[in-house]
Amino acid sequence: MKRSIFVITLALACALASPAFAMDFILGAKGGYFTWLPYVKQIEGGGLADVDKGQGALYGPVLSVMFTPDLSLSVAALFGTQSTHWYSPNQIMSWETGNSAYVSGNYFMDADRIDIDSALSYRVSEGFKIFAGYKYQMIKVKYKAAERRSEIPPGSYDAYTESEVNIDTPAQGPALGLGFTLPLGQSFFFTANISALYMAGYFDMYENKAKVYDVSGSPGDINTVTYENRGSMKLDMKEYGFNFEPSVGARVGDTGVIMTVGIRVQYMRLNIDNAPHLTTKSDWVNDTLYGLFVSVLYSF
16 A cells, blocks of 8 residues: 555655756655554543554655745655554453443554645745645554453452454545745755645544453353454544744755755554444544654655
8 A cells, every 4th residue: 555655655756857847856755753543532521541552663755846946746655664563551441241340451553554745836935835735644543452340349250361453544635725935045945835624524433353362250261252353443533733843954056956954753643433332521633743854755
């Protein structure tokens, strides 16, 4: 999937850079280390309240076409995986029988992320530009849990469970933003872009498999039950927020090479429509991505 998107993006830029147009273009790469504060932490009853932040590298191509000195089109993509592992001590949760249970366990979460941002920009003055764009985002979460569940009162039911759940949240939508550039001498510069985002998509959660070891009987008597494709839930989702990227950069002589170092912050508010089995602290939950990045670009 990542390779296909990269090839399509590169082909689009090459097509835009047709010799039929007198234009300049920029080709390069961008990568960094990012932290994800996931929205799933705020979903109650899902065993995710103690989830730690996910971390990992994201990287991808950057392409830009200059139609005129004031008008340009750019496409940037980031791909990668962010992972986390955490332990949740005993907490009281509801149980299928209607009673409560003490639940504790070890949890693992890997999130494969695809972010593709495109923008058509127009320079309104020497230091400012406005842009309109479109964003596609896919987050594929694989969640694994090994839990101990002890029903209250103690001794009535005791079990160990192993489960694997997948959550896919594709979303896409428009963006509007402002950009600012300030020269810092002959070769260096400061730039910052901020954009407002609105995306619509869906929340698709499905349980791949679960295994239950019932140890509430006689000592040594373990009853094992395995469930395959235990259940699924697909619900509409919408989100809004902003993306902010300040950076400093330098032009390397007359080589056409441009290098930047910056910060990326993306904050989103998500709403999952008609989710009868998901109780949250509010109708909206927060999802935040932030980190440091570097880019190396070649202008020609």
